[in-house]
Amino acid sequence: MLFPKLFIPGPTNVRQEVLAEQTHPMIGHRTETFEDLFARVQEKLRRLFFTRHRVYVTASSGTGLQEAAIRNGVGKRVLAMVNGAFSRRWHDVAVGCGKEVVRVDIPWGRAVKPEDVVRAIQAHGPFDAVTVVHNETSTGVMSPVDEISRAVRDIAPDTLLLVDAVSSLSGVKIPVDEWGLDVTLTSSQKAMALPPGLAFAAVSDRVLERAREVEGRGWYFDFLVLEKYLRRNTTPATPAISLFWALDRQLDIMFAEGLENRFARHARLAHMTRTWALERGFRLFAEEGYESQTVTCVENTRGVDVPALNAFLRERGMTISNGYGDLKGKTFRIAHMGETTEADMEALFRAIDAFLNR
Numbered sequence: 001m002l003f004p005k006l007f008i009p010g011p012t013n014v015r016q017e018v019l020a021e022q023t024h025p026m027i028g029h030r031t032e033t034f035e036d037l038f039a040r041v042q043e044k045l046r047r048l049f050f051t052r053h054r055v056y057v058t059a060s061s062g063t064g065l066q067e068a069a070i071r072n073g074v075g076k077r078v079l080a081m082v083n084g085a086f087s088r089r090w091h092d093v094a095v096g097c098g099k100e101v102v103r104v105d106i107p108w109g110r111a112v113k114p115e116d117v118v119r120a121i122q123a124h125g126p127f128d129a130v131t132v133v134h135n136e137t138s139t140g141v142m143s144p145v146d147e148i149s150r151a152v153r154d155i156a157p158d159t160l161l162l163v164d165a166v167s168s169l170s171g172v173k174i175p176v177d178e179w180g181l182d183v184t185l186t187s188s189q190k191a192m193a194l195p196p197g198l199a200f201a202a203v204s205d206r207v208l209e210r211a212r213e214v215e216g217r218g219w220y221f222d223f224l225v226l227e228k229y230l231r232r233n234t235t236p237a238t239p240a241i242s243l244f245w246a247l248d249r250q251l252d253i254m255f256a257e258g259l260e261n262r263f264a265r266h267a268r269l270a271h272m273t274r275t276w277a278l279e280r281g282f283r284l285f286a287e288e289g290y291e292s293q294t295v296t297c298v299e300n301t302r303g304v305d306v307p308a309l310n311a312f313l314r315e316r317g318m319t320i321s322n323g324y325g326d327l328k329g330k331t332f333r334i335a336h337m338g339e340t341t342e343a344d345m346e347a348l349f350r351a352i353d354a355f356l357n358r
């Protein structure tokens, strides 16, 4: 079977040595071995998220923590900023949790700006929390969550800021404490370059205070339960132990590269990809100045047959993504996140050029 190199926005390529970590013999999770592993990983995750507080690890994908953020952080009312498919999903999750949700739609391709959030709070507030997706994977747009956080603190200091950084965290610097983000969640299978199955959330003390007052938190994703177990270096339910070994190794690989180097590499790959697309006569779907550092959404201005392009690429051991939902055919997406290198991108561009020049 052929396993193409992935230039899709998740899952991303996982190093062989990280995959191999999952073949350790199984251990019980109520053991010192697991607690040591958990403690090691927790310390490294706090470095990665730039937080001194806590990073919960759940056996779920990122959507599970979108739900957790709502169940713990929202008593009644939440403002959902929607500028793509995944911010729309977060809105749907909040509705599904029975919350009163005010949805503000921003045209796809545009970023969420602080003034959009301020206007919505002034018109419809107060809110317990605001949901924002940092990096909209469906449109290749990165929103300025640092500016949004400052604006929300100014105008509504008791409103929590819940941030989905599923397709950016570890590819883009997100200093959680400095920016004052209340929940910052991500998935293992994106820029973290791990297999799917784990999700991570840095959670502020304010969220835990809020959670104490909120009913209907459920149990599996109850931050107060997760906190109690985290303090004992473990998890309430059976963790995905094999993935923890892989995580421990992958975090070491990230620190060996150096976090700043890792962020700079992502910025370089994004720049290469944008330059390539523009030089070939394509446009970028993202609003100028807000282009994602981890995935480029190319507007298909040349009318390329995207499935044919992908079939051509697959024969050469690579694959990219079509546009998301209604954007299928109108855009295509090239991810440059995780362990991807300049050489990988150059090989991809050579192959796409060969297709375009046929």
Ligand SMILES: Cc1ncc(COP(=O)(O)O)c(C=O)c1O
Residues within 6 Å of the ligand: 009, 010, 061, 062, 063, 064, 086, 133, 135, 136, 137, 138, 164, 165, 166, 167, 187
């Ligand atoms: C920005 C964003 N949020 C949420 C999700 C959902 O994450 P998961 O599939 O890990 O539940 C995705 C998946 O692509 C995403 O890109």
